[in-house]
Amino acid sequence: MAMYVLSRRGQYSTSMLVGGLRCSSTWLRSISTGFREERDTFGPIQVPSDKLWGAQTQRSLQNFEIGGDRERMPEPIIRAFGILKKCAAKVNMEYGLDPTIGKAIMQAAQEVAEGKLNDHFPLVSVEFKDIIKIGRTHTQDATPLTLGQEFSGYSTQVKYGIDRITCTLPRMYQLAQGGTAVGTGLNTKKGFDVKIAAAVAEETSLPFVTAENKFEALSVRLLGDASASFEKNCVRGIQANKARISKLLHEKIGYDNAAAVAKKAHKEGSTLKEAALRLGVLTSEEFDKLVVPEKMIGPSD
Structure with missing residues (x-):
């Protein structure tokens, strides 16, 4: 989330923070829907009431609508920026930043910094x-x-x-x-x-x-x-299509049978077993005994 209350590179001025202070989470508790008016050097602009950013970010969203949801920052990066902004506000208060503004920034930054990712x-x-x-x-x-x-x-x-x-x-x-x-x-x-x-x-x-x-x-x-x-x-949530895997496994085994069987199976679109039976190379029982996928997934004894 981009936040107007948090200025670039961690350096803040009172004029840049006034709009951001108005839209901190404390002020937003009484606003649930609609828009509020923010201003920058280009004049006024409407910003959604539930967003923590201000005029410049809103103009960027309108003027540079490239990529959209497909190119959002990964959540860990957003949280990391929240930590940086919170710490920058803390240090800037030591250098004279109005504590009222600094604490509002820290509160908003803390909200950005919270969150978890699942790893399965x-x-x-x-x-x-x-x-x-x-x-x-x-x-x-x-x-x-x-x-x-x-x-x-x-x-x-x-x-x-x-x-x-x-x-x-x-x-x-x-x-x-x-x-x-x-x-x-x-x-x-x-x-x-x-x-x-x-x-x-x-x-x-x-x-x-x-x-x-x-x-x-x-x-x-x-x-x-x-x-x-x-x-x-x-x-996340991946599942095995067992029926499809089994079908593909037995359609073409490759490498282990005679070239004639493989060529016929390829030409006719049949399985290796069907090709072997039609050529009379193996009986059904012999094929099932010799071609056992479970014995082909690791070294032999």
């Missing part, structure tokens, strides 16, 4: 451990494996990804706040960068520090939107 991704590898499906290599059907084995690979990829991120934490804990627009620290107070890092560290119980070089710190990019969307739209 690694659990399905256990749930799917007995479901056998056809494996694929180079876009072609290959040998069988269980759905659980397949998802264990995904789970391990996520684990290794977390490990790689963990290794970067000493640098990720360096905050650019206090560098303002381009890293120079223009319009901030001396010591603001150190104090806000200390405040964030206290708020999160994590070892945040101010970045040694604010110019370098400004180049960091957060690439969390794809993972958040995948988790929400695909992984």
Whole structure:
């Protein structure tokens, strides 16, 4: 959520905060529907009464309606900004920010910072451990494996990804706040960068520090939107289509039978078993005995 009461880079002025103060959550308790009027250098504009942002954010929503709901920030990023803004308000009160305004900012920022994400991704590898499906290599059907084995690979990829991120934490804990627009620290107070890092560290119980070089710190990019969307739209609530998996598994097994059987099955659109029976290579009983998917999902004894 963008919040007008919280200005860019953690530096606030009374003129920028007056509108935001009017729309803090304390003031909104008596307003449930409709719009309120906010003003900026372009004049008045109507803002939904239940939103914490002000005139500039509302104009941005109207003038730059690109992507819409498809390109919203991941919730963890929004919560992180809430923590930053709360700490910035706390430090700015030490530098003379009106406590009435500062406390309103902190209250609104705390509301932004609250929330949780569900993570069920690694659990399905256990749930799917007995479901056998056809494996694929180079876009072609290959040998069988269980759905659980397949998802264990995904789970391990996520684990290794977390490990790689963990290794970067000493640098990720360096905050650019206090560098303002381009890293120079223009319009901030001396010591603001150190104090806000200390405040964030206290708020999160994590070892945040101010970045040694604010110019370098400004180049960091957060690439969390794809993972958040995948988790929400695909992984969460995923279920196995057992009937479909079984059908695909037995339609084409591949590699284990004679070329003639595979060629005939492909040409006629039949299963390998049907092709083998029509060619007289195997009886039905022999095929069922030799081709057992459950014995093809791991090393032999």
